[in-house]
Amino acid sequence: MYRAAQAGDRRHLPKKLWTHQPLVGLETVRPVGDAGEVSTTTAPFAEVASSNAALRAFLHGLPGVDRVGADARAAMLGTRSIKTTAKAQAIDLAISMVDLTTLEGADTPGKVRAMCAKAVHPDPTDPSVPRVAAVCVYPDLVATAVRALDGSGVKVASVATAFPSGRSSLDVKVTDTALAVAAGAAEIDMVIDRGAFLSGDYLKVFEEIVAVKAACGAGGAQGEHSAHLKVILETGELATYDNVRRASWLAMLAGADFIKTSTGKVQPAATLPVTLIMLEAVRDFRLRTGRVVGVKPAGGIRTTKDAIKNLVLVNETVGADWLTPDLFRLGASTLLNDLLMQRQKMATGRYAGPDYFTLD
Amino acid sequence: MFEYAPAPESREIVDIKPSYGLFIGGEWVDSQGDTHHKTINPASEEVLAEVAWATEADVDRAVQAARTAFTTWSALPGSERAKYIFRIARIIQERSRELAILETLDNGKPIRESRDVDLPLVAAHFFYYAGWADKLGYAGFGPDPRPLGVAGQVIPWNFPLLMLAWKIAPALACGNTVVLKPAETTPLTALAFADICRQADLPPGVVNIVTGAGETGAALVNHPGVDKVAFTGSTEVGRMIARSVAGTGKKLSLELGGKAANIVFEDAALDQAVEGIVNGIFFNQGHVCCAGSRLLVQESVADEVLDALKRRLSTLRLGDPMDKNTDIGAINSAAQLAKIRELAEAGVNEGAERWSPACPIPERGFWFPPTVFTGVAQSHRIAREEIFGPVLSVLTFRTPAEAVEKANNTPYGLSAGIWTEKGSRILWMADRLRAGVVWANTFNRFDPTSPFGGYKESGYGREGGRHGLEAYLAV
Numbered sequence: 001m002y003r004a005a006q007a008g009d010r011r012h013l014p015k016k017l018w019t020h021q022p023l024v025g026l027e028t029v030r031p032v033g034d035a036g037e038v039s040t041t042t043a044p045f046a047e048v049a050s051s052n053a054a055l056r057a058f059l060h061g062l063p064g065v066d067r068v069g070a071d072a073r074a075a076m077l078g079t080r081s082i083k084t085t086a087k088a089q090a091i092d093l094a095i096s097m098v099d100l101t102t103l104e105g106a107d108t109p110g111k112v113r114a115m116c117a118k119a120v121h122p123d124p125t126d127p128s129v130p131r132v133a134a135v136c137v138y139p140d141l142v143a144t145a146v147r148a149l150d151g152s153g154v155k156v157a158s159v160a161t162a163f164p165s166g167r168s169s170l171d172v173k174v175t176d177t178a179l180a181v182a183a184g185a186a187e188i189d190m191v192i193d194r195g196a197f198l199s200g201d202y203l204k205v206f207e208e209i210v211a212v213k214a215a216c217g218a219g220g221a222q223g224e225h226s227a228h229l230k231v232i233l234e235t236g237e238l239a240t241y242d243n244v245r246r247a248s249w250l251a252m253l254a255g256a257d258f259i260k261t262s263t264g265k266v267q268p269a270a271t272l273p274v275t276l277i278m279l280e281a282v283r284d285f286r287l288r289t290g291r292v293v294g295v296k297p298a299g300g301i302r303t304t305k306d307a308i309k310n311l312v313l314v315n316e317t318v319g320a321d322w323l324t325p326d327l328f329r330l331g332a333s334t335l336l337n338d339l340l341m342q343r344q345k346m347a348t349g350r351y352a353g354p355d356y357f358t359l360d
Numbered sequence: 361m362f363e364y365a366p367a368p369e370s371r372e373i374v375d376i377k378p379s380y381g382l383f384i385g386g387e388w389v390d391s392q393g394d395t396h397h398k399t400i401n402p403a404s405e406e407v408l409a410e411v412a413w414a415t416e417a418d419v420d421r422a423v424q425a426a427r428t429a430f431t432t433w434s435a436l437p438g439s440e441r442a443k444y445i446f447r448i449a450r451i452i453q454e455r456s457r458e459l460a461i462l463e464t465l466d467n468g469k470p471i472r473e474s475r476d477v478d479l480p481l482v483a484a485h486f487f488y489y490a491g492w493a494d495k496l497g498y499a500g501f502g503p504d505p506r507p508l509g510v511a512g513q514v515i516p517w518n519f520p521l522l523m524l525a526w527k528i529a530p531a532l533a534c535g536n537t538v539v540l541k542p543a544e545t546t547p548l549t550a551l552a553f554a555d556i557c558r559q560a561d562l563p564p565g566v567v568n569i570v571t572g573a574g575e576t577g578a579a580l581v582n583h584p585g586v587d588k589v590a591f592t593g594s595t596e597v598g599r600m601i602a603r604s605v606a607g608t609g610k611k612l613s614l615e616l617g618g619k620a621a622n623i624v625f626e627d628a629a630l631d632q633a634v635e636g637i638v639n640g641i642f643f644n645q646g647h648v649c650c651a652g653s654r655l656l657v658q659e660s661v662a663d664e665v666l667d668a669l670k671r672r673l674s675t676l677r678l679g680d681p682m683d684k685n686t687d688i689g690a691i692n693s694a695a696q697l698a699k700i701r702e703l704a705e706a707g708v709n710e711g712a713e714r715w716s717p718a719c720p721i722p723e724r725g726f727w728f729p730p731t732v733f734t735g736v737a738q739s740h741r742i743a744r745e746e747i748f749g750p751v752l753s754v755l756t757f758r759t760p761a762e763a764v765e766k767a768n769n770t771p772y773g774l775s776a777g778i779w780t781e782k783g784s785r786i787l788w789m790a791d792r793l794r795a796g797v798v799w800a801n802t803f804n805r806f807d808p809t810s811p812f813g814g815y816k817e818s819g820y821g822r823e824g825g826r827h828g829l830e831a832y833l834a835v
Contacts, residue, residue: 024712063630064627064628064781065626065629065631065632066629066632066781066801068801069633069636070632072635073631073632079476080364080685081367081685082364082365083365084365086363086364086365087365089362090362148576280631299464311362315362323362
């Protein structure tokens with residue numbers, strides 16, 4: 001029973017979750033946000049997931065990543081000097097890309113409502129500050145967040161699939177996802193099964209993503225609303241850059257709308273080289289399939305400088321196409337106040353004390 | 361969509377005098393001749409300062425000063441010499457921002473490179489050789505190796521202060537005194553270094569700096585009071601020096617041109633290989649003797665690598681070298697620009713296909729866009745002659761043996777690069793490549809502990825590391 005579910009046996013799953021199951025490689029996806037429909041041409045890869053051996057051959061056939069070289073490239077881009085008008089532009093762009101996150105055992109509806117208020121009006125004294133992209137909460141608080149953000153344009157993202165470890169059955173993960181979607185989550189941040197990945201069972205990881213993607217599409221009380229899927233690789237546990245590249249491709253092949261570095265619960269989280277490698281992966285994936293996948297570094301991005309380094313990385317690796325909240329997000333909790341502080345400093349020439357920015 | 365605003369480094373910290381004399385015997389002295397030369401900023405053609413061109417008599421004076429100083433300097437215990445060299449290294453670190461700006465103004469290289477590459481290496485070189493000064497008996501050249509005497513050193517314009525460090529640090533550590541001639545287009549950091557010698561209380565005459573052009577250099581290397589000649593520059597001049605020094609008993613080391621092969625195999629980490637290609641030939645505008653100017657790419661991945669390379673080159677930022685975000689600065693001189701243009705024209709005329717990214721070229725100053733030639737044959741001039749500019753010649757190969765054959769088929773042999781994830785192939789290739797430096801999965805990476813030098817027309821003698829001591833010891 002347990003084994004059957006693990007193996008991704010679709011007959012075992014609740015039928016309604018599979019009604020919108022797209023054929024791998026022939027799906028039509030809509031990028032997160034308001035971009036138009038993009039027809040996908042992943043057909044060249046339709047056979048890739050036909051067996052674990054085929055998947056393994058494909059993933060291990062990707063060019064390797066040289067750690068020293070990748071670190072050096074990321075460090076060099078980290079020296080870009082972003083000043084004056086460029087800095088002002090970068091700060092507003094970064095604010096609009098923030099997934100404002102609270103993922104604590106101590107989260108309450110009150111805490112989430114406060115964070116939602118901040119998400120819509122990050123600086124109550126300055127209406128020119130853009131709203132953030134989304135708030136990110138646990139599934140049981142999705143409904144609270146959806147009510148608090150109704151009509152604001154800020155999306156609700158929910159972690160799911162036995163976040164953060166992902167150590168549960170596929171049934172539980174799919175149900176977890178379906179509940180979050182039914183509660184109104186517009187985006188699902190799932191975790192991959194790192195144990196399966198590291199043990200070489202790529203097909204299991206693949207099929208779980210496919211199943212969760214299906215659950216995203218099948219949710220909603222009326223079955224009309226579908227959520228976008230961010231796949232968290234937890235790069236800190238994958239350890240090697242080769243694994244980061246393979247996991248990125250695995251997630252994209254399985255239908256991820258976004259690939260995300262980390263849960264924020266494991267160190268190291270979003271390092272610049274890891275984000276660089278994931279950006280290279282989405283760049284190459286678009287070249288080969290035409291499908292555009294987003295990237296979300298999350299965890300450890302605390303300062304404006306960190307955020308700007310990420311934007312430089314995007315700008316010089318995949319180009320301006322990705323410099324939109326539809327395709328690039330920053331998962332963070334404390335970053336927003338530093339962005340606001342730097343924004344105010346740009347406008348007034350002075351730093352205000354920390355008490356002039358709200359703690360939510 | 362995301363344009364970086366100008367981020368110019370301020371030049372206020374730099375104090376450039378309107379004119380400079382010669383640094384001889386610890387003093388600034390006027391030249392006995394009356395020839396002066398204006399050194400300019402190649403990015404704007406603005407005059408930075410006027411420097412004297414030393415005559416034969418000036419050079420003689422400098423060599424005498426060095427000879428006088430040699431008696432006491434060579435008699436100092438190594439640990440005492442080390443104190444001075446460590447002090448110089450620390451002052452270089454303290455003044456590194458100023459020196460980086462000065463280097464960029466005079467040379468045209470991007471401030472990012474002079475700040476992040478040149479200056480850290482300069483300081484590291486002095487620190488490294490300071491450490492050897494009291495350990496020469498353990499370097500493998502006998503229990504008490506002796507210095508040579510007065511070293512006459514002539515350096516090029518591509519890494520003005522770094523080449524000075526490569527020359528002066530080992531010479532002083534071994535107990536020699538020096539007369540150094542910086543390149544005619546880039547004298548300013550050497551003159552700033554003279555000031556650092558005074559700041560470090562280095563005994564007068566241990567380091568002497570004479571500025572000038574070819575005649576000054578000839579006067580220096582031909583001076584009978586010089587015991588050692590060290591030259592970095594073109595193979596053509598190196599040949600002249602070798603001829604004039606032959607039979608004199610002077611010890612000679614030459615670090616000359618190169619036409620390095622950067623070899624990319626199909627199993628390479630391709631994204632990093634592309635970075636390595638860029639770093640190999642577009643670092644310092646390609647003004648690098650060990651530049652990876654010939655890309656040998658395995659035919660099975662040639663299209664993929666070239667597409668990725670062109671995409672990457674389109675993101676290079678050419679312009680004001682003082683802007684902290686500039687990747688490609690100015691060509692050092694009008695003469696060098698003319699030479700690059702001539703060879704690029706030859707490439708087109710011989711039938712190779714020329715490509716450059718769309719990049720606006722500033723109106724003033726000397727500029728050449730990053731350029732890639734595809735369809736290059738071994739017989740083309742651009743595959744054989746050193747261009748010393750941001751011009752890459754791309755050739756393909758089918759097998760490792762063919763890669764070795766093509767890589768070695770050049771009169772030069774300074775460096776080579778190998779890109780593969782397969783360790784055994786790296787070792788197999790490195791055994792067969794006739795080049796002084798073989799980089800694996802990196803390029804243009806320098807370290808004071810690592811010997812550097814060439815095969816064949818790339819010169820002889822080694823600089824850096826324990827090997828670099830030999831050039832300044834009587835062994």
